[in-house]
Amino acid sequence: MLSSRVNIAIPNTLLQAKPSPFRYETGFRRPFSPRRLQVRAGSASGVAFKEEEEQRRLSSDGVSVAGDSPEYDIPETLRRELMPKHVAVIMDGNVRWARQRGMPSGAGHEAGVRSLRQLVEVCCRWGIKVLTVFAFSYDNWIRPQVEIEFLMSLFERVIKSEIEIFKREGIRVSVIGDSSKLPESLQKLVHDAEESTKENSKFQLIVAVSYSGKYDVVQACKSIAQKAKEGVIGLEDIDESMIEQELETNCTEYPYPDLLIRTSGELRVSNFLLWQLAYTEFFFVQTLWPDFGIEDFTEALTSFQQRQRRYGGRKS
């Protein structure tokens, strides 16, 4: 939904994925697809085409009515039994997307919300149980105040507009991160949204706001120290399992993402879910977040389903 980093001056977004001239990989593997060159080149016509499609699909209350659309059927190339249980996404590239179109940054974030909506629906349809999105990093508080205020108000608007749909569709919403830095009105909205959806079990959307992986471990450590101080646990009892139980991802049955997707071509994790990413498969894609669609997601899942996960052992 939101770019988790500030803008950079490196123009990489219009570069098309192509084989390296040195025959070596230029980064984490991204399968080359000629179709992407036609639809996702960032050209004005490509953008107009995508926006028209979005307008056609969105109903007046802002909810996609593509729930029964065959376009959302699980592609034949993917196997349902190999779907990841938990997908994490770093939604990067909103501001760059807006700049490419000569629009203000806010338009990029709004476009990012639409991408997120679509992804939530697709995940529900395709049997993925948990989606965690990196909406706002703890490190993002250094951004200009105007942008922060816009983002906070965007969060509020989205929660208000989507909460009924979440309740109806059986989607549980959880928010992780240091909520003490959020405006009080947003804190209350978040709390109410979590409370009213906590019994839902069809799908879980975890939104990381004011979150950092290091902060998560430190707050777990504080909690453990408190329990040790009160005599609830002994210091010798502190192990990996105890830390896992104290991390903010203890709100889900599947705390470890199977797949992490980062858009906009950046090849790093940026302090997102550090502990939980121990054996997560990474997929980096050049597409900017507002342009990330079913095709990119299918590509990521196809790549995931082909990987051999050994967890340090040996595949027999």
Added chain:
Amino acid sequence: METQIGCGANQLFKRVGTFLRKCLFRVLSVGEIPNHIAFILDGNRRYARKHNLAVEAGYRAGFVSLLSILKYCSEMGVKHVTIFAFSVDNFKRRPHEVQCVMDLMLEKMEVLLKEENVVKQYGVRICFIGSLKLLSEPIRIAAEKVTKATAKNTRTVIFICMAYSSGNEITHAVQHSCIDKLENHSQARKHAKTHDDVNECVEEHEKEGTTMVKLEDVEKHMCMRVAPDPDIIIRTSGENRLSNFLLWQTDSCVLYAPAALWPEIGLWHLVWAVINFQRYHSYLEKKRKQLILPQEQFFTPTISSDCCKQTLKR
């Protein structure tokens, strides 16, 4: 006679190659050279299978590649190199394979100890990071000897992660942070003379942060605090995951995963990784300075836990 000419030609090619490589590194050094590169040496067994060799041969080929890469890093001016030699999770592998790796490590450490002068000439300091108590005694002893023998070298520092996992490292840091804070808490209570003073003392300590866990407290107990955070992580064989390696330290590190298997890694992979790093460096540096996070707090504590055995000095 022909053999002599062949040898002479080889020597010439080697020297020309070295000269060209140094020119290339000079060009690269116009931009920022990474201070710390970490490697996940993946693909040795697949390499052996690919060439119909025994697993051991794959690891030996991997060792040859390792030496080349270390040489290139040193020539390029990379000050710190970390290699993920063996994970705690790797003990789940077949006993024969585990033994292969252990035997190879012991063999190479013994060679290092014999060739101490060569190592000194390159100015390489070697440190071992991980739960070394999980390793056999001969390997532990050899590791201690290698660390001691290379302690005075200063040009390049190589961290060899053995029996390492980030989960273990972070757990150890959390445990010791809790120990520290509990000790501070009980000191606070001891200093108080009356019952009323106890609460006041504890509150005062909490305000100062001596009894509350903070980020710095966790970081100071990390095994890898003796090195700056990596600038690049390179994992070979095309696998796109960290596998419980340096999770804490790689939050803003560039990740690079060439498809080549580890024994196939070459100079160009390294060069490409550095070029990619240089593209992002100025942005990442600017962001790092904006954040109020202790990025370069490495100092010289005495390491008192099972996680790391040696005391490292700057």
